[in-house]
Amino acid sequence: MENRSRFTTLIMPPAIYLFLLFLLPLGVMLVFSFRAGTTGAAHNIFTLNNYRAFLENSSFQRLLWRSAGISFTISIISIILAYPIAYYLAFRAGVNKSILMTLIIVPTWTSYLLRIFAWKLMLGSTGVLNSILLSTGIIEQASPILIYSRTAVVVTLIYVWVPFVMLPIFSSLERIDRNLLEAAADLGCASWESFLRVTLPLSMPGVVAGFFFAFIPTLGEFVTPLLVGGAQGSMYGNLIQDQFMRALNWPMGSVMSLAMLAVVFILMFLLTRLGPLSELLEL
């Protein structure tokens, strides 16, 4: 009984805060999705029109899937780029490990907005990449493809997320008992076989965590598309932001937000229910 009251006393303040400012807003948003009017001011109307409109407008859905696809691409490429960094730090860096780790994390301490903006300078038609390409004669006139495109969004967000994706992969690699790798060699594995059969499966939790680290924030992105994406690189997050900040159709925006949440939850569900991923990788 004593424990019960201590537990309750400790847990109540954070629980109440989370309820009021996290769960309640999500609930209110759900209620709003059934309302009408630009800011949902009509309290007494219950309508499914917003859902109908969302389902009937295939461009909304297409943008959602395309954004999910972009986020997926960003996450996968980030993992592919980050894994060798994490591997090098965990297994090869030796005494330089913490210095290299700091070196890779430091850029993330710069303002997020400015890091993205810097890519606008890098990719822009008067930017660094174009200048290099022009001066080396690889291209003859400034290429506009580099900026205001979906590729620009992907490149910029990969830049932003590689260090964060690297962290969970690194910590799962660090946790692998080095004896297991010796055991694999002892039982006849060449080094690539040890990697495929032991290191990679055991680092999968870190890879999955890294995937979510990148996937969830990029799915909700609206700033990067605004800065470097242009009309071509617009994402689903921009659609939601427009509904709230410009079009002022909050109920519609709520439906769109819930659709995005559904995508996130379905993906989480799939990735955690597929069973231990490591087992799937067993040949």
Next chain:
Amino acid sequence: MSKIKLPSIGAIYIFLICAVLYAPIILLIIFSFNNGTSLVFPLKGFTLQWYQKLGENAEMLSAVQNSFLIGFGSSLLATILGTMGAIAIARFNLPGRGLFLAVSTMPLVIPYVILGVSLLILFKEVGIPLSAFSAGLAHVIISIPYAMLIVSSRLVGFPNNLEEAAMDLGASYWEALLRVTLPIISPALLAAFLLCFTMSFDEFAIASFLVGTDTTLPVYMYSQLRFPTRLPMVIAMAAIIMTLTMSSMLISEWLRRSGQPPTRK
């Protein structure tokens, strides 16, 4: 294994990654010293004018002040709430623990844009005016999971029989927490606070929905990105903040390391 000192493929790869990671930042810093308003090459000569003009920009200074206040307040509250939650889940296995754990870590997997708009709806509905303060309330939500994770990983690192020892010596449970547990986990509390502060200080997406007519530094910066002539000054400000962040992070990292014996690996 080999004694030959050729850089390995791995080392070359790390070098390239670092080059790419730093290039955009170095580019920004170069432009903050460039004597020209447009951010294009060729450079127009060295100047400190953008740094000197910072002090005259009242709007920017008030944005910085707002960001500090929000960052400080939200991190303090998130650290307190996160610590309470962390102690509850690390020390008790009672009904409600699982539910609390699920809810408190959920903000980690929800895109910020959704957190922002849902709070926007709530504040409008309840009649809370939008301000820097309301943005701060939202920052507590995204900070709680991080604070909890940092503190609870520290709590599982030491046995709870220290609390029992304190109680055996006559302390009440709450005295034991205050006099034994909290001092032991104080480095984790500081680390949690610093991380939450850094996140809040740099957060744009949620704040952009909730600040109303107030500005935070990221919100101000975003508004200035459309006016190229003001950019060098924004970049100068960011360079100063980056330098401060880096030195404080490096100092705290150094303090953390020097506080413990060197690890042998």
Next chain:
Amino acid sequence: MTDFAVELRNVTKFYSSGSRAKAEEVSAVRNMDLVIPPGKFFTLLGPSGCGKTTTLRLIAGFEIPTSGEVFIQGKPMTNIPPNKRPVNTVFQNYALFPHMTVLRNVAFGLAIKRKPKEEQDRLAKEALALVQLSEMSDRMPSQLSGGQQQRVALARALVNKPSVLLLDEPLGALDLKLRKAMQIELKHIQEQVGITFVYVTHDQEEALTMSDEIAVMNKGIIQQLGDPHTLYTKPVNQFVAAFIGESNFINTVVQSVENNLALVTVGNETIGATNGHEKLHPGSGSIVTVRPEKIKLSLPDSAPQHALSGKITGLVYIGTDTRYQVTLADGQNVIVRAQNSSGIPTSEFSNGEVVKIYWSPEDARILND
């Protein structure tokens, strides 16, 4: 060609320790020559840091010697990586793959050799039967007790039918009772499969129980190689005598040498000892070692001619034996263990009593150092 299971020729291994700035080389194994005969239970015994684990890792291939050569079954292996050596290891912490079932762990080596799936499963099940874990094959390693994990590790290594099985303190993490049972079982399994076992331990009792042959190591050097009985009865130096069992070391002066027997003096009394020293001169100082249970106590007047006088300064009853501490005339202390004939303390001697101690010359040895 020789048919030794393992041969090390003049092997030295340095580790560089410390930061690069002040690199400092620590030798783990120094100029080691070692021959391990096939089919034997061979033990590397020594205190921690003596180089025994490094020796094992040199045989496994996890370490490459700084100089010298390694042969396994007569074939040079010095620079062959671990995955290409005909040896398998049972690791100290078992090193079972946490993401695989017990059966897949045991079949791992066979899978790497691309054996057909049915053969993998059949051989792995046989190996599990050998260690009496047949019913555990579908469990994950985390669901097993420490003793069971240890058996899985053993099965995983044995299933590959290695020429040599290397065991790195495999019983170290088990509790005493389980450890004793596993010692007997391991020895039994070794006799059953007939594979050469190279076993590393710091526990001298364990080594004596299980081994056909033991190499006692200290500071990277093999101090003595021999079967358990020889090591116990004829230790070549103070380290071996002290490390295996309990021993007295008595400072003496050599009086006379005759063949392999010598007379030594302590104070002004003389006593006989076996000469284990190569060059012994009358008048030189020497250390005599003698096991406590080989020393006899008597009253001063009933002692034989060669005996040392002393006084009992301590006495502890320990069940079957009584342990006496006898202080000799020159102040040296000697421990004597006397058996209690009927299980009750004989109390033949009491504290403070003046006594004489003596032994047969073949039970005492003059040491090399």
